[in-house]
Amino acid sequence: MEEDSSRPYSFKVGNHTLIRGDCLNVLRKMPESSVDVVVTSPPYNLGIAYNSYKDQKAETEYLDWLVSICIEIKRVIKKDGAFFLNIAGSSSNPWLPFELMVRLRKIFYLQNHIEWVKSISIGTNSHGHFKPVVSNRFLHRNHENLFHLTKTGNVKINRLGVGVPYKDKSNIIRRSHQHDLRCRGDVWFVPYDTIRKKAEKFNHPGTFPVTLPQMCLKLHGIPNPLVVDPFMGTGTTLLATHLEGGRAIGIDIDRNYVKIAKERIKTLFSSDEHSSKS
Template sequence: MKQTDRVAGAGKTDRTDQVAAPARPRSPRVRRYHVGQQEIIQGDCLRILRRMKPESVDVIVTSPPYNIGLGYRSYQDRRTENDYLDWMVEIATAVRRVMRPDASFFLNIAGTSTEPWLPFELVVRLRDLFSLQNHISWVKSIAVPGDSFGHFKPVNSGRYLNRNHEHLFHLTLNGDVRLDRLGAGVPFKDKSNIARRGHAQDQRCRGDTWFVPYETVRDREQKFNHPGTFPVRLPELCIRLHGRPAPVVLDPFMGTGTTLLAAQRTGSHGIGIEIDPDYVAIARQRLKEAGES
């Protein structure tokens, strides 16, 4: 859950100047925790994914590191581009193994103003593993005549526009997964469309542009000192769109537990994998508090 509004080009080096990625640290001992129906596994996601039961997961919703230099506690978010892409293909291959034949994999990722190609380079590499069934634009801030909505963080640039959206790639094994489009739908604006178009309820498809704003926060502590989070509503919509009752939901980059909170809201069994013990502790506390409210 790794979004950014960095000033374009700030703190960057040219690709030709990038040094090789540091050696990966030895994986810590795996720990498991349960909060209600939600399971948290502390450890390296690639190692854990390779040990999970094949074809055991219905929905994957995740937002991996974006390789833009964010300050995670237990991960260096600046590899060479090829090393990063190779690593992500490894992760995606392991994810594919645990997907049921009709599973959905929702991959949230974004580029930066100076590195806009990275998300597309990644998804092209994934063509050998998945079909790109839908490409959803997650809109975080939008301007309409005379007003604006959502979280807007200005950048100081004479070349680039503010980046107000991120990508949500819906990947499936064969591109033929049936979805519950109304499960993630919206009411009709013009109610005459309900009867005129033969709909059984006041609900239509949300489409492939999702406006999901953040809750307003004023400091990093309100974001649990995590450099990139997404709203609970985003993974919740993904789970509802997939449309299976009581699905198994996986997030291999759990962070502070947002996808598991969405799983809890939807009556799903969530599995979250996270290498950082501090984020694991925050996720456990968030789930506990949500269950008590």
């Protein structure tokens, strides 16, 4: 019998749960104050060619929709939980993330605004990758926003969880630091791996690198967190959660992406098994 493609379903891979469904409906059924961290990247409403989701709503409809999801996210995260929201505009629609943030101001505290830098040139050296913008008026867009939203604005973070070693080691003794680590600050250079084919990005048009959600979880710093990604895509947040020793729930509207996420997570379990045998 043909499976109803609109019917929600869920299954487990190890201790992670994957759900094919509309995240708003799924979040509404989740218990309040039950989740440690949400890390997600919603569709940006830029007409990106997803498999089934149409990434082109009227702007007000899009913002209302995302705000209603964010209200549910606030309900499900714990008082000391965190919501890491990755979103970017485009050269022709640069205001979008800020329009959203102005609306979210009534709902969340913006505890940190992190710039995710995908590519940077230092002097004459270039690092990382970006999609070129062909234009005589716009620069290439090499960064995205990563908003760290909380319920109180007062949630403790583990700054050294994503810290960097001191350049000038004399700082360690002079300032009586316990470790050779300082706060990284709010600009994170997290490049994509070099890829030459779409298949290497799992045939999905908008993934983030595993390191990005991993850094969010390290910064939040709670051991064994319960993590939710309402827009799971290929399951990158679930992979990061697994690597950080947590339990994840991922939701996506598209059955193909859920399938891809499942395959990606399964490979982690086989590599865990392999490393425990060797």
